[in-house]
Amino acid sequence: MSENEIPSDIAGMPFETAVAELEKLVAAMENGGQTLNDLMAAFERGRFLAEHCRNQLSSLERKVAVLTADDGKQGQWEDFTPSGHR
Secondary structure (H helix, E strand, O other): OOOOOOOHHHHOOOHHHHHHHHHHHHHHHHHOOOOHHHHHHHHHHHHHHHHHHHHHHHHHHHHHHHHHOOOOOOOOOOOOOOOOOO
16 A cells, blocks of 8 residues: 555445544644654554545545536436546
8 A cells, every 4th residue: 555545444434434534643643652753653554534525525526516517418317437437
């Protein structure tokens, strides 16, 4: 796994689960009592969780844009590709 690749256990998480875990990590970090190594591990996991949430929101925003676009096709549906290419 590369340094910027989202871990597989996070990549498969539903949005709500990822947000809940991120909130728990932040609360634990704010409360203190963790070693520096534990804080860094929590920070890194939180970074991946936040990126995963941003990716999911971005994908949904693109889907909404496609579904609500007035493209002149008068309601004809076409498959959506997350990369934005058709």
